[in-house]
Amino acid sequence: MTEETKPNGTQFDGKEEFVKDVFTEIASYYDEMNELMSIGMIKGWHNFMMRKAGDLRSKKCMDIGTGTGEIAFLLAENAGEGGEVYGVDITPKMLEFAELKMKERGLPKPVTFEVGDALALRFEDCSFDVVTSGYMLRNVTDVQKAIDEMYRVLRPGGRAVVAELSKPDDRFVRYFYEMHMKHRVARLGRKYDGGMTIDGKYSAYEWLTSSVEGFPRGEEMTKKFLKAGFDEAQYFVKTFGAVNIYLGIKK
Numbered sequence: 001m002t003e004e005t006k007p008n009g010t011q012f013d014g015k016e017e018f019v020k021d022v023f024t025e026i027a028s029y030y031d032e033m034n035e036l037m038s039i040g041m042i043k044g045w046h047n048f049m050m051r052k053a054g055d056l057r058s059k060k061c062m063d064i065g066t067g068t069g070e071i072a073f074l075l076a077e078n079a080g081e082g083g084e085v086y087g088v089d090i091t092p093k094m095l096e097f098a099e100l101k102m103k104e105r106g107l108p109k110p111v112t113f114e115v116g117d118a119l120a121l122r123f124e125d126c127s128f129d130v131v132t133s134g135y136m137l138r139n140v141t142d143v144q145k146a147i148d149e150m151y152r153v154l155r156p157g158g159r160a161v162v163a164e165l166s167k168p169d170d171r172f173v174r175y176f177y178e179m180h181m182k183h184r185v186a187r188l189g190r191k192y193d194g195g196m197t198i199d200g201k202y203s204a205y206e207w208l209t210s211s212v213e214g215f216p217r218g219e220e221m222t223k224k225f226l227k228a229g230f231d232e233a234q235y236f237v238k239t240f241g242a243v244n245i246y247l248g249i250k251k
């Protein structure tokens with residue numbers, strides 16, 4: 001597909017199917033690529049998310065867009081035997097890998113992984129203490145609706161902790177960021193996905209890099225948390241702006 005006929009922007013016709021097809025395609029090497037692309041930073045981002053989630057002991061938690069389950073496993077470790085953790089994702093293949101990995105984790109209590117849509121969660125209002133989500137929002141067809149759903153399922157006092165890729169503001173740092181994304185990540189991506197376009201749109205890792213462009217970040221995103229009803233919304237810039245972590249508190 002030529003540049004002119006590629007989808008323009010982060011929302012386009014057929015996005016939900018495209019996203020499912022992307023993650024079905026890359027599920028088997030998703031974790032390995034994450035580690036390489038984040039230059040090993042991803043664990044630190046996830047530990048920071050746990051700190052922002054507060055005391056998780058015996059809490060009911062859900063990781064939305066859980067993928068291969070890394071954030072859900074951390075929730076389960078922190079929630080302990082008295083906790084209850086769900087991992088929801090729209091792509092069954094990603095959950096298959098989460099289930100496989102869970103067998104080797106020795107968690108205090110298993111995570112319940114299930115197929116579900118972040119835009120229409122099957123759970124009741126006010127039924128969770130904590131929801132998390134890592135790098136899913138760029139992939140949904142309605143970002144505000146996904147945040148509205150997080151708010152809906154949280155109990156008063158509940159927290160939403162969301163990580164999303166971003167772009168550094170500082171011009172000097174941005175130069176190195178662009179080099180990393182355009183060269184290292186693009187090269188690694190081609191090595192893994194073979195540059196094959198999915199549904200005639202982007203190749204898997206082309207989507208990853210292009211979906212960051214123009215995606216709401218920082219204050220623009222915290223406004224969406226406030227619009228959903230959260231009483232407090234903050235964001236934390238990690239790794240010079242490559243990732244933002246959002247915290248929404250429902251009082």
Ligand SMILES: C[S@@+](CC[C@H](N)C(=O)[O-])C[C@H]1O[C@@H](n2cnc3c(N)ncnc32)[C@H](O)[C@@H]1O
Pocket residue numbers: 019020023034064065066067068069070071088089090091094116117118119133134135136139140141
């Ligand atoms: C970039 S991956 C992130 C996976 C995981 N959170 C992590 O930290 O590695 C995005 C995930 O969001 C899932 N996803 C996309 N749209 C979704 C939706 N509407 N509902 C639930 N999951 C969705 C994808 O299937 C994919 O597994």
